[in-house]
Amino acid sequence: MLSRRANLDSRICVLGGTGFIGQRLCHRLAQAGYDILVPTRNPARDRPLLASPGVQLRIYNQVDTKSLVRLMQQCGTVINLVGILNERGHSGKGFERAHVALAESLIEACAELGIRRVVQVSALKASAERGPSHYLRTKGQAEQIIAAGRQHGIHHTIFQPSVVYGPHDSFLNRFGKLLQLSPLLPLPKPTARFAPVHVDDVVNAITRALTDEKAIDQTYELCGPDTLTLQQIVTFIRDTLGLKRLIIPLPDSVGFAQAFVCDYLVPGKPFSLDNFRSLTVASVCSKNGFARLGIKPREFRAAAHQILDAREPQLTRIRRISGR
């Protein structure tokens, strides 16, 4: 029933469509012939998205029900990718606004407009009850709100990816930049475990869910095939970039202190106490959803190697190859 509506109403509203995963997804959906509407708070920054025929940007400043009703008038399906890793203060209110309040407004707006299909991109280990950080708790609360939309006849598919990497990500690229900055990299939570998943595999999963009846009212964990510790990942990035750098694994007490300093004293919060708390749970799947979707996710090292190779400046590459 639902996918029938998704097929009939080919216009999809992609909240958070201007982000790392969102841009990749919007291009793919536009290529597949969907008509895409992307609400954004900053259309000037997001102009590259307009290069995809079939993608329209719309400005919004408020994520209240009224604004969403106005924006989503012609949409048959909504995909919600809005997410923040850090908030301005420390109270958790920023996370509540971006994740919980938005999910509430979204469901209210869908109920009012008769939209019957919502795809929610959450995070692996999100849990309203057991999440160790504001990020994971509010992501879990948002999942509950989206799933409760069923009582209004709104059906969901929820995705819970481990860390997502790809061209222009803020994972491989961020560590790549940090490693280039200094001969030493102090690393908090070095034993934290991840199953990094390629952005295009996540995009494939979302795209498939739009037309697969079996994905209705389902939650899928999304993991790549390889489980690595943070230290193994950063070492891999260092070696792939051919850098001679010392990675210093920090004990938890020192990692916590580093997170505290970055959270309270460094502008832009490159790392926070909330990030530190998120890292206390292993970001690995108990049941990888890719198998249920019939998708084989790509192997981390080969795919990440290509991405890092592509970002390496030509001069550095020549120096590395020639041993200078």
Ligand SMILES: NC(=O)c1ccc[n+]([C@@H]2O[C@H](COP(=O)([O-])OP(=O)(O)OC[C@H]3O[C@@H](n4cnc5c(N)ncnc54)[C@H](OP(=O)(O)O)[C@@H]3O)[C@@H](O)[C@H]2O)c1
């Ligand atoms: N990347 C990962 O490794 C990863 C892993 C697990 C889960 N996820 C989840 O996947 C989703 C997409 O991740 P991403 O990496 O693509 O994120 P991203 O690049 O940071 O993009 C998030 C988008 O959300 C919008 N947004 C941010 N704060 C907002 C707010 N307060 N109100 C309204 N819109 C807001 C922004 O759009 P505008 O500025 O244009 O309005 C932004 O483009 C997120 O929900 C994230 O939690 C990501």
